[in-house]
Amino acid sequence: MSLLALAGLSAHYGCGPVLHGISLDVAAAGVSVVLGANGAGKTTLLRAVCGMIAREGTVEFDGARIDRMATPDVARLGIAHVPEGRGTFPNLSTEENLRLGACSRRGPRDRRAIASLFERVYQYFPKLAQRRRQQAGTLSGGEQQMLALGRALMSSPKLMLLDEPSFGLAPLVVEELYRIMRDINADEHVGILLVEQNAAIALDLADQVYLFETGRVVMAGPPKDLRGDEALRRVYLGY
Amino acid sequence: MEGLLHQVFAGLANGAIYASLALALVMIYRVTHFVNFAQGELALCSTYSAWALIEAGASYWVAFVVTVALSFAMGVVIERVVIRPASRAPALSVVIVFIGLMVALNSVAGWIFGYSTLSFPSPFPAEPPFGNHYIGSHELGVIAVTLGMLGLLYVFFRFTTLGLVLRAVADNAESSRLVGIRVERMLGLGWGLAAAIGAVAGIMIAPIVFLDPSMMSGVMLYAFAAALLGGIDSPIGAVVGGFIVGVLENLMGAYVIGTELKLTVALVLIVVVLVVKPSGLFGQPVAARV
Secondary structure (H helix, E strand, O other): OEEEEEEEEEEEEOOEEEEEEEEEEEEOOOEEEEEOOOOOOHHHHHHHHOOOOOEEEEEEEOOEEOOOOOHHHHHHOOEEEEOOOOOOOOOOEHHHHHHHHOOOOOOOOOHHHHHHHHHHHHHHOHHHHHOOOOEHHHOOHHHHHHHHHHHHHHOOOOEEEEEOOOOOOOHHHHHHHHHHHHHHHHHHOOEEEEEEOOHHHHHHHOOEEEEEEOOEEEEEEOHHHHHHOHHHHHHHHOO | OHHHHHHHHHHHHHHHHHHHHHHHHHHHHHHHOOOOOOHHHHHHHHHHHHHHHHHOOOOHHHHHHHHHHHHHHHHHHHHHHHHHHHOOOOHHHHHHHHHHHHHHHHHHHHHHHOOOOEOOOOOOOOOOHHHOOOOOHHHHHHHHHHHHHHHHHHHHHHHOHHHHHHHHHHHOHHHHHHOOOOHHHHHHHHHHHHHHHHHHHHHHHHHHHOEOOOHHHHHHHHHHHHHHHHOOOOHHHHHHHHHHHHHHHHHHHHHHOOHHHHHHHHHHHHHHHHHHOOOOOOOOOOOOOO
16 A cells, blocks of 8 residues: 555646646655656645645545645654755754654654654764754755754654755765665655656665656656656656 | 932833833744734733732732733734734735734723723832842842743743744744644744733833833833844844843933933934844844845
């Protein structure tokens, strides 16, 4: 059974429709990747899943409909959205940012549970431990992305929605981030719905790929289908 | 010399009041980005209800605690019923709502309690403490109560999860929703806290300026000046600004321009701050990428 199942999902901003009847799945502990150019509706898709914009169609998470729920309630079910631009709390410290990730998590929230969550996040991201007392707004881009992922982990999510984690980062940093994301996916059994423009690196992580074009799915399948199709490969992967 | 010190201490006592009201303004500004023009009239209603409780025979501190709790509830209700439905409207409409709320609360207070000036008791002894000549017991008590309240707020915001959540909402409301915070409830909590702080300020200043429906108009002007001087988004700034405005107001009134023109100090200060340093002493300058 899929962890997240979208069927006929449409969404629009004031100016007109952005998503047209999207159907998409994320398997339990699986990684689905959405590729597409700027303006294809990738970010809107993630915002629609967690109720940040009005949407029609069905969104099923863990077997229950969530398409009428408000954003905080979606988050409390175990969906951690790492938004475009990272969405950290710039005036709060690294540690406070992480603490907020756990502030309405499912499961225990006592001192010891929180401490062990911190320990685990610092294992994945040792740099964050060094920056513990620093204001999040003063971290580098890569560190902020780590902080955003760390905050998501603090909620012990079942599903993470990741919006272009590679955006604006140096290639080495991107590689490191993707290595950690792979570990997180394997060790924590977290499902991931990943939206990317950097197709090459995202495909290595994917077990299901969706190509978006102006708000529609134009191709869906395992990564090898995309790599095998020369025309698609040239357009989306550039080689 | 003695006169000067006396003026400074009286200024500090008034400044403590301005500081707490400015802090209430900053609190609402930080979580909603609106300036609550009705803050003073909320405090006025609170002070009247404390007066009514004392008249009805309640002891001072019982009336104090009940009033603060009632004011908290009043803040929550007003946010829910009046402010939230208007919060998506253009900024200028919201300002009009605040001004309407201010006029309405003021009229309701006058309608229920009348327009005559009432005296309000002080919980502190009438003789100056330790036989000194510079500062009265009420002034010293006001300063102590205000600093105590500020200390409590500091501990609440710095060391409790709820305080952290409120700061998060002020910092980034959208991300707050993404970590499961019900932002609207937190706005209500912010309003409740601001109304409770205002209640303490009103009860503390009423024995000095006496209780009538126009009691808060001057006080609020100083509080606005204090909040702007410190930086409208800075809690520390509100406190420092409050004390500076209090002392400045008293010294100017006593030695430079006379008591009749004292209120213009606040207005001049507001204009000067807005022209010279709009972000205030401690506020963050607004920078936007274009």
